[in-house]
Amino acid sequence: MSTKKILVADDEAVTLRLHHLIITRAGYETALFPDGASALDHAAEVAPDLAILDYDLPGQNGLQLTQAFRADPDLKDIPIIVVTGLREQEVAQSLRDAGANEIILKPFSPTLLAKSMEQFLALPA
Template sequence: MTRRQILLIDDETDIQTVAKIGITLSTDWEVITANSGEAGLDVAIATPPDAILLDVAMPGMDGLATLAALKQNPATTDIPIIFLTAKAQAADRRRLYEAGAKGVILKPFDPTTLASQMAGFLAWPF
């Protein structure tokens, strides 16, 4: 089996660090990071990952705009997206699923269960 690659797009370096540690401690997945929607889009086009963990609230191109751009590009349209968000309201989560998310993980998240949550949303063995 090939090693899975996750693209983590979040403007907060602390979130990137904690998520990356949580994912790599319990899996052999490779985690690459981008600190903006624009940078994440560039990375995803250049080297399409197996999945994207995407922050909703970012300056410039936010998570929803990033998702829309990913869906418009034939090279990235089928990459599953899981959102990270601090907005816990059902209406907020529903809007993300309606936009095409495979899953929504609330911040603050538990880094020790992050990979298993992702695997569950993606129907990957864990």
């Protein structure tokens, strides 16, 4: 069975690396992107089992990226976790409406993130 792959989009290099560490320690592979546009351009090629998107991305933000994933036939079924520092209910609601499966608030718990990843990756495709 091939290793599951997680796409991560975050413009903060350190956070991107932190995600990489958390994900690889959990036994998964990563495909890391510094912005929404490149993540979207290559998502179909990467074919991830899960996407972790920062909300506050340059250009296309996490909400727009979620909407774009859900509108793409190749990407629409990929579970999406959005990480955001915004506490407003409206943000969370708009993300849910757009199809985000889970919203994790910053500062996020690496343990809880790993638990969420496992939860989604354990689901039958």
